[in-house]
Amino acid sequence: xxxxxxxxxxxxxxxxxxxxxxxxxxxxxxxxxxxxxxxxxxxxxxxxxxxxxxxxxxxxxxxxxxxxxxxxxxxxxxxxxxxxxxxxxxxxxxxxxxxxxxxxxxxxxxxxxxxxxxxxxxxxxxxxxxxxxxxxxxxxxxxxxxxx
Amino acid sequence: xxxxxxxxxxxxxxxxxxxxxxxxxxxxxxxxxxxxxxxxxxxxxxxxxxxxxxxxxxxxxxxxxxxxxxxxxxxxxxxxxxxxxxxxxxxxxxxxxxxxxxxxxxxxxxxxxxxxxxxxxxxxxxxxxxxxxxxxxxxxxxxxxxxxxxxxxxxxxxxxxxxxxxxxxxxxxxxxxxxxxxxxxxxxxxxxxxxxxxxxxxxxxxxxxxxxxxxxxxxxxxxxxxxxxxxxxxxxxxxxxxxxxxxxxxxxxxxxxxxxxxxxxxxxxxxxxxxxxxxxxxxxxxxxxxxxxxxxxxxxxxxxxxxxxxxxxxxxxxxxxxxxxxxxxxxxxxxxxxxxxxxxxxxxxxxxxxxxxxxxxxxxxxxxxxxxxxxxxxxxxxxxxxxxxxxxxxxxxxxxxxxxxxxxxxxxxx
Numbered sequence: 001x002x003x004x005x006x007x008x009x010x011x012x013x014x015x016x017x018x019x020x021x022x023x024x025x026x027x028x029x030x031x032x033x034x035x036x037x038x039x040x041x042x043x044x045x046x047x048x049x050x051x052x053x054x055x056x057x058x059x060x061x062x063x064x065x066x067x068x069x070x071x072x073x074x075x076x077x078x079x080x081x082x083x084x085x086x087x088x089x090x091x092x093x094x095x096x097x098x099x100x101x102x103x104x105x106x107x108x109x110x111x112x113x114x115x116x117x118x119x120x121x122x123x124x125x126x127x128x129x130x131x132x133x134x135x136x137x138x139x140x141x142x143x144x145x146x147x148x
Numbered sequence: 149x150x151x152x153x154x155x156x157x158x159x160x161x162x163x164x165x166x167x168x169x170x171x172x173x174x175x176x177x178x179x180x181x182x183x184x185x186x187x188x189x190x191x192x193x194x195x196x197x198x199x200x201x202x203x204x205x206x207x208x209x210x211x212x213x214x215x216x217x218x219x220x221x222x223x224x225x226x227x228x229x230x231x232x233x234x235x236x237x238x239x240x241x242x243x244x245x246x247x248x249x250x251x252x253x254x255x256x257x258x259x260x261x262x263x264x265x266x267x268x269x270x271x272x273x274x275x276x277x278x279x280x281x282x283x284x285x286x287x288x289x290x291x292x293x294x295x296x297x298x299x300x301x302x303x304x305x306x307x308x309x310x311x312x313x314x315x316x317x318x319x320x321x322x323x324x325x326x327x328x329x330x331x332x333x334x335x336x337x338x339x340x341x342x343x344x345x346x347x348x349x350x351x352x353x354x355x356x357x358x359x360x361x362x363x364x365x366x367x368x369x370x371x372x373x374x375x376x377x378x379x380x381x382x383x384x385x386x387x388x389x390x391x392x393x394x395x396x397x398x399x400x401x402x403x404x405x406x407x408x409x410x411x412x413x414x415x416x417x418x419x420x421x422x423x424x425x426x427x428x429x430x431x432x433x434x435x436x437x438x439x440x441x442x443x444x445x446x447x448x449x450x451x452x453x454x455x456x457x458x459x460x461x462x463x464x465x466x467x468x469x470x471x472x473x474x475x476x477x478x479x480x481x482x483x484x485x486x487x488x489x490x491x492x493x494x495x496x497x498x499x500x501x502x503x504x505x506x507x508x509x510x511x512x513x514x515x516x517x518x519x520x521x522x523x524x525x526x527x528x529x530x531x532x533x534x535x536x537x538x539x540x541x542x543x544x545x546x547x548x549x550x551x552x553x554x555x556x557x558x559x560x561x562x
Contacts, residue, residue, distance in 0.1 A: 009509045013502070013560045021561075045518045045525070045532055046501075067531045069499035070561065129505060 012122035012129075013070065020074035025081050030063045037142035041072070041135055043128070048076055050139040059083050059091055064139070069132050071123060076136025078116045088144050095137040102130045162455065164462055168541045170195040170450075181511030184546035189333055189361060189490045189537030190515050192386045194447075201446035202388060205439040213438055214412065224438055231445025238448045239378060239395050240369040247394040247401070247428040248441055252360040253283040255379035255394035256327075258431055259356055260287035261407045263377075263400065268324045270296035275318055275353070276327040277302040277310050278527050279335065282520040284327050284358040297324075304527065308335030308484030312343060319351035326355050330362035330373075334521045334535065335528070336467075336486030338366065345374035354400070360384055364539060365463060365489045367456070370395055386451070387444035390437045401427035408433045459540045463489065466538055470547050474536070477554055483528050492519070492533040495554070498561050500534040506560050507553035514550070
């Protein structure tokens, strides 16, 4: 078992995450959405739905809704702010980079292209919670791949 | 170990402090803190008597059961069969009514697949209560879908108690089976099983009891309960996981077809057909979980050396303290009106997963999520909950640790 301290909880729930959990950005339905997908977290029954308007390979607009813990809500919220007006290829690259980041060992170097998602460095010490952080991105990828 | 060590013969060996000492998992600090293990409803810790019994199997009783004539096989068989006798005594039944399974889920699936397919047909109905764990709900959904039958849900009130009048109203001559958990794994309410059995039998239905949570906390006597099947898991009764029991009335078991087939469950076989053994062996195909079952027997013998009434008093006092302490906490809502062993709660503004993660760093182990009872959570107006659950080895310090850790939740999530 990895040795942990109570300070890990403070590192996990950084101000950025608490802020996005309390006041998530870009939530709710999207009237002119072209793509949708819903992903469940069977561990806890949490669910995230992503609605996107995608045109010419670009994510023009993006919203999410559902229920979840602070980590899944904050990650989905930050995701919506970073993916808007970016190409679906960029969105895929960001999703892959974030997945790689949270799966890395706790002391691995932090990549410099993750924007506010850097706040999730602490989740690398919480094996069972990594799936919470990546729920929104998995819903986005599912929407891009097959959701209409 | 010598079981006499645990006998309540004097102050030094009786009571909560002595019970705690028998569970070595409590000795190791977690995140540098004293462990407050409040997740026994998920799985209970194991006493030395069980750990020693399992080690003894692989050291001195390492043969297969009911197969060999050599010394190791005979030693294993003797210990294995003795465990079935212990289980029968524990439940107030007969050894030939005790089917050994992989757990409560395996036991309930056996009833659904064997008894259910033979007795539930198109137009029939099965009743499950709104309290049920997925393992006492999904097998009945699947059975009803396969057989063209209807699943009826017996409602509960906001305290988490089964509405007996409504249940009686659902009972007509199409109902074949009523499924009920004796002790809810979420709201901690105790079902009036004997009354439900009387109602069901009057309507011509049988009663299947999920005893997974009850066995470690309530006196279980299948005759007094009046049920027809009783299922439980070893791992919640301080025994290894992968073990379980289906007790069934002898007449029902005798009339039931095999579900899984293979070795061990046959009397004789030629290339065209097989003659099956009598119950319980008919339902025990393949090499069983030998060490697990012997460990389950050891757990039951360990409990028999303790004063169960004293354990019940200890747990009842702690449960009342836990319930009241949580109910008095700012922003905390207790689900239902718990009567024993478990208290599920939500904290406004904090998801149960975040609560459980933060209190874990304080050395407090609780469960979070829907505890395999998703429909019940929706009935109670919650998506998920945190759950603290008790066993004989818990003490006041564990509850104090949880309450202190909840203050830490508010601090971290600001």
